[in-house]
Amino acid sequence: MDLKLDPDDLNTCVQCGLCLPHCPTFRVTGDEAMSPRGRIQLMREVQDNDAPVDDDVLRSFASCVQCRGCEPACPSSVPYGHLMERTRETLADAKLMTPGWQRLAFLPLANPKLLQAGSAALAVANKLHLVPKRLGLPEEIRVDQKPIIASGDDVYFFTGCVMDAWQREVHHAGVRNLEAAGFGVTPTNELAPCCGALQAHAGLAGQTRTLAEQMMGNLSVDTRPIVVDSAGCGAAMKDYGHLLGTPEAKAFSERVFDIQEFLALHLEKLPAVSALDVRVAVQDPCHLRHVQRVHEATRTVLRPFVRELVELDDDGLCCGAGGAYSVLEPELAGDIRDRKVAAIDQVTPDLVASANPGCAMHLAGAGVPTIHPMEIVDRALRGI
Amino acid sequence: MARSALKSLQSLKDLAGRASRSGGRPADETASDPLIGELRAALSPDRVRSDGAQKALMKKDASVFEGGVSGPLCYPESTAEVQAIMKLAEKYDRGVVPRGAGTGLAGGAIPLGAPIVIAATKMNHILEVDLDNRIAWVEPGVINLDLTKHLAPMGFHFAPDPSSQQVCTIGGNVANNSGGPHCLAYGVTNAHVVALEVVLPSGEVTVLGGLDAEPLGYDLRGAFVGSEGTLGFTTKVAVTITPNAPDVRTLLLSFDTVRDAANTVSAIIAAGIVPAALEVMDQRITQAVEAYVGAGYPTDAGAVLLAEVDGLADGIKIDAERIGDIGRQHGATNVRQAETDHERALLWKGRKTAFGAIAQIAPDYYLHDTVVPRSKLADVLEQIYEIADRHDVLVMNVFHAGDGNLHPLLVFDGREEGKLDAVHAAGAEIVTASVAAGGVLSGEHGIGVEKQAYMDLMFTDDDMDHQARLRRAFDPVCRANPGKVLPMGHSCADIAALRSVPADVWG
Ligand SMILES: Cc1cc2nc3c(=O)[nH]c(=O)nc-3n(C[C@H](O)[C@H](O)[C@H](O)COP(=O)(O)OP(=O)(O)OC[C@H]3O[C@@H](n4cnc5c(N)ncnc54)[C@H](O)[C@@H]3O)c2cc1C
Ligand code: SF4
Numbered sequence: 088m089d090l091k092l093d094p095d096d097l098n099t100c101v102q103c104g105l106c107l108p109h110c111p112t113f114r115v116t117g118d119e120a121m122s123p124r125g126r127i128q129l130m131r132e133v134q135d136n137d138a139p140v141d142d143d144v145l146r147s148f149a150s151c152v153q154c155r156g157c158e159p160a161c162p163s164s165v166p167y168g169h170l171m172e173r174t175r176e177t178l179a180d181a182k183l184m185t186p187g188w189q190r191l192a193f194l195p196l197a198n199p200k201l202l203q204a205g206s207a208a209l210a211v212a213n214k215l216h217l218v219p220k221r222l223g224l225p226e227e228i229r230v231d232q233k234p235i236i237a238s239g240d241d242v243y244f245f246t247g248c249v250m251d252a253w254q255r256e257v258h259h260a261g262v263r264n265l266e267a268a269g270f271g272v273t274p275t276n277e278l279a280p281c282c283g284a285l286q287a288h289a290g291l292a293g294q295t296r297t298l299a300e301q302m303m304g305n306l307s308v309d310t311r312p313i314v315v316d317s318a319g320c321g322a323a324m325k326d327y328g329h330l331l332g333t334p335e336a337k338a339f340s341e342r343v344f345d346i347q348e349f350l351a352l353h354l355e356k357l358p359a360v361s362a363l364d365v366r367v368a369v370q371d372p373c374h375l376r377h378v379q380r381v382h383e384a385t386r387t388v389l390r391p392f393v394r395e396l397v398e399l400d401d402d403g404l405c406c407g408a409g410g411a412y413s414v415l416e417p418e419l420a421g422d423i424r425d426r427k428v429a430a431i432d433q434v435t436p437d438l439v440a441s442a443n444p445g446c447a448m449h450l451a452g453a454g455v456p457t458i459h460p461m462e463i464v465d466r467a468l469r470g471i
Numbered sequence: 472m473a474r475s476a477l478k479s480l481q482s483l484k485d486l487a488g489r490a491s492r493s494g495g496r497p498a499d500e501t502a503s504d505p506l507i508g509e510l511r512a513a514l515s516p517d518r519v520r521s522d523g524a525q526k527a528l529m530k531k532d533a534s535v536f537e538g539g540v541s542g543p544l545c546y547p548e549s550t551a552e553v554q555a556i557m558k559l560a561e562k563y564d565r566g567v568v569p570r571g572a573g574t575g576l577a578g579g580a581i582p583l584g585a586p587i588v589i590a591a592t593k594m595n596h597i598l599e600v601d602l603d604n605r606i607a608w609v610e611p612g613v614i615n616l617d618l619t620k621h622l623a624p625m626g627f628h629f630a631p632d633p634s635s636q637q638v639c640t641i642g643g644n645v646a647n648n649s650g651g652p653h654c655l656a657y658g659v660t661n662a663h664v665v666a667l668e669v670v671l672p673s674g675e676v677t678v679l680g681g682l683d684a685e686p687l688g689y690d691l692r693g694a695f696v697g698s699e700g701t702l703g704f705t706t707k708v709a710v711t712i713t714p715n716a717p718d719v720r721t722l723l724l725s726f727d728t729v730r731d732a733a734n735t736v737s738a739i740i741a742a743g744i745v746p747a748a749l750e751v752m753d754q755r756i757t758q759a760v761e762a763y764v765g766a767g768y769p770t771d772a773g774a775v776l777l778a779e780v781d782g783l784a785d786g787i788k789i790d791a792e793r794i795g796d797i798g799r800q801h802g803a804t805n806v807r808q809a810e811t812d813h814e815r816a817l818l819w820k821g822r823k824t825a826f827g828a829i830a831q832i833a834p835d836y837y838l839h840d841t842v843v844p845r846s847k848l849a850d851v852l853e854q855i856y857e858i859a860d861r862h863d864v865l866v867m868n869v870f871h872a873g874d875g876n877l878h879p880l881l882v883f884d885g886r887e888e889g890k891l892d893a894v895h896a897a898g899a900e901i902v903t904a905s906v907a908a909g910g911v912l913s914g915e916h917g918i919g920v921e922k923q924a925y926m927d928l929m930f931t932d933d934d935m936d937h938q939a940r941l942r943r944a945f946d947p948v949c950r951a952n953p954g955k956v957l958p959m960g961h962s963c964a965d966i967a968a969l970r971s972v973p974a975d976v977w978g
């Protein structure tokens with residue numbers, strides 16, 4: 088069937104295999120069908136040779152974390168992420184992927200009220216220990232947290248969906264840091280309820296386009312930078328230019344900054360304080376490292392505020408969180424996480440800094456002491 | 472699709488023709504197939520696969536060749552399991568194809584005649600590191616660079632460093648006797664393998680070579696290294712580990728012409744310097760690489776030479792200066808030394824991803840691999856450019872200059888009418904020219920299916936007969952990697968004359 092992939096994009100893969108070791112699913116299975124090269128080859132078999140889209144082919148596509156670790160490893164610059172998103176979109180449209188219950192599950196993300204209600208229910212379920220521990224939900228999901236109040240109009244601060252509901256304390260830390268650097272902050276709240284990243288990963292790019300257009304409409308009254316503290320959301324918003332293909336969307340994407348990226352550019356504006364006495368390992372979220380490629384900024388921003396920064400020796404291999412992946416593919420996600428945990432154990436950190444809520448929750452589920460880099464900076468700045 | 476056009480390759484057509492004449496079993500191997508049932512009982516159901524997707528993927532490695540449809544694909548985890556597979560192959564009269572990471576460039580790992588594929592990727596443990604004797608025992612699926620990374624804290628590394636080292640397996644390195652940029656000073660894989668545990672095609676397990684400096688008897692280890700999977704499947708490898716050099720310097724020399732660079736290489740070796748690596752890239756490949764890594768390669772130079780010396784700091788300082796001087800005497804327009812580890816790593820990243828980076832220029836490539844005497848490098852290179860021009864094919868050159876190991880890369884778009892034929896015609900002339908200059912067929916990528924047709928350029932019938940007899944001593948019916956290396960006439964009655972299934976069958 089026609090997967091609607093650009094033949095030129097598909098043809099850039101020369102089958103060299105250099106991406107294989109950077110692929111988490113290949114690493115834990117050794118299975119070519121679970122490698123980038125294998126997935127691209129199957130896309131070709133389906134699109135060019137009309138191979139049937141059978142269960143095994145679907146399995147290959149569905150098992151991809153969409154971490155895009157294969158992209159920086161690829162000397163031919165194969166646009167793998169876009170190929171996989173388009174593949175999933177075509178297959179979801181044909182009702183071959185992303186069953187109805189999954190589609191329903193994404194609806195609340197774009198609707199703050201629904202999300203609040205769902206989160207409240209989840210909070211209760213979690214308290215009653217009805218939620219599997221491996222999901223790594225925070226011990227206590229606090230749904231009625233202190234709202235973020237606008238402090239000025241230098242930058243927008245993207246609040247988003249799940250993170251705003253479950254990890255608003257990270258948002259507060261990020262906002263305080265921006266304010267400490269002298270920026271007046273406007274939270275986006277209902278102006279931008281959701282970035283649409285999870286939907287795009289699931290092949291529901293139509294929903295993402297709608298959300299993107301809504302957000303662009305609301306935030307394009309001026310040209311302020313839009314600062315994002317979730318690596319996955321930032322990556323999705325930086326991709327609106329590609330997703331919508333319009334000059335406006337491209338201009339919008341250029342206004343989007345990861346919060347570490349943004350503060351690294353304004354580091355000298357943050358007050359000098361004494362460093363926290365901790366040894367911190369940096370865990371690079373894939374969408375910060377492989378997609379946005381601004382992971383160095385995390386180090387730049389953290390360095391003045393901690394005693395010691397240590398690196399993991401795993402070339403930024405994915406942790407297995409992958410947005411909804413850890414819920415949909417628990418077994419693979421667990422095996423992938425085991426590798427990450429082993430790499431973390433090797434460097435014996437006090438804390439592991441992760442700039443993505445999904446990774447943090449997934450790793451916390453394995454007992455890793457995760458914290459958002461912004462919370463570290465915030466604690467140092469406030470001396471707590 | 473561009474790559475499927477490559478199916479048209481003549482030699483494979485011949486093979487397929489021969490095989491289908493002999494009749495074969497239908498592609499449709501359902502789970503009720505007794506062979507699959509027995510394989511699953513011997514391994515585990517999830518480690519024996521025969522679905523269409525898997526088989527489609529097994530058709531390919533990193534070469535331009537596309538094999539037929541494979542038989543069942545097995546992921547053993549132990550020697551005993553490999554042994555069980557081999558015994559079942561015998562019982563059901565099937566061939567077996569060992570497969571590592573599938574980065575081979577000569578089609579060694581692709582299936583001909585519906586064989587059982589034995590993938591080494593789940594046998595990926597480093598079993599033992601013996602620092603006193605400088606030996607490591609590893610399983611065949613261990614990735615080359617993973618071994619070096621594992622050894623790094625101990626101050627050691629595994630010396631053979633193919634450009635594909637981040638992904639290729641030790642088993643594949645052994646089978647292809649692979650080399651790499653740093654094999655100039657340290658020697659190729661053969662120099663770093665002391666012993667091998669092997670499952671022979673009969674199912675017997677044996678150890679070739681040994682840890683003693685002078686093992687008794689014939690050096691069968693040496694016969695196995697480079698045998699491209701045609702003598703059996705290696706299940707454990709004892710490799711020597713090499714201490715990291717105390718210091719290293721990396722130089723980048725720019726030239727106006729490839730000839731100047733090649734002459735510099737000869738002069739450096741003639742001066743008695745033994746660099747760790749001497750790599751040349753011509754302008755086209757340098758431009759492609761620079762577009763990918765941005766390592767600061769000069770895109771206006773006609774050729775660049777990457778030279779590395781390692782050893783004690785004082786000694787290599789002098790060597791580095793001498794290399795710079797020799798370069799300038801031979802027309803180097805610029806000599807630069809990497810100042811930091813980061814700069815050095817970037818330069819090497821550029822070199823090692825050169826083959827992939829060409830996709831920035833065209834979607835397909837055919838990488839050749841021949842060796843010529845160092846003194847003939849410049850002449851043969853000029854012939855290569857001339858041959859490619861005549862066939863209207865773009866050629867780029869990146870090569871292990873110190874060894875005279877050429878890697879002419881023919882870059883093309885297989886979708887263009889008639890292009891593939893031109894590529895093959897040019898390739899044949901390049902190989903012939905290299906051998907005529909006193910060179911050999913393959914430097915390090917092996918013969919596989921790629922160079923079979925050229926074997927008679929190098930070897931007499933007598934030579935090939937001896938090779939076939941060696942093979943038969945290990946494998947009387949040519950069960951292991953049937954249809955590879957030796958031209959068909961010379962190998963045994965290849966396993967049921969290569970049973971086959973139509974190449975376009977899914978499943
Ligand atoms: C980008 C790129 C760069 C490369 N650079 C170099 C280079 O610098 N130098 C070089 O020498 N090569 C190079 N190669 C070629 C290739 O990487 C090497 O030949 C490598 O050793 C193959 O290893 P593999 O694990 O991928 O083996 P595969 O391709 O899977 O198999 C290769 C051969 O080994 C056999 N085999 C595999 N495992 C076993 C086993 N356990 N027992 C018995 N036989 C086995 C297979 O049957 C096959 O014949 C390069 C390839 C690419 C794509
Ligand atoms: S996106 Fe991640 S999981 Fe998917 S193929 Fe690439 S590296 Fe593998």
Ligand code: SF4
Pocket residue numbers: 099100101102103104105106107123124127157160161162163164165827
């Ligand atoms: S995606 Fe890139 S790195 Fe992977 S096989 Fe294709 S060309 Fe090579």
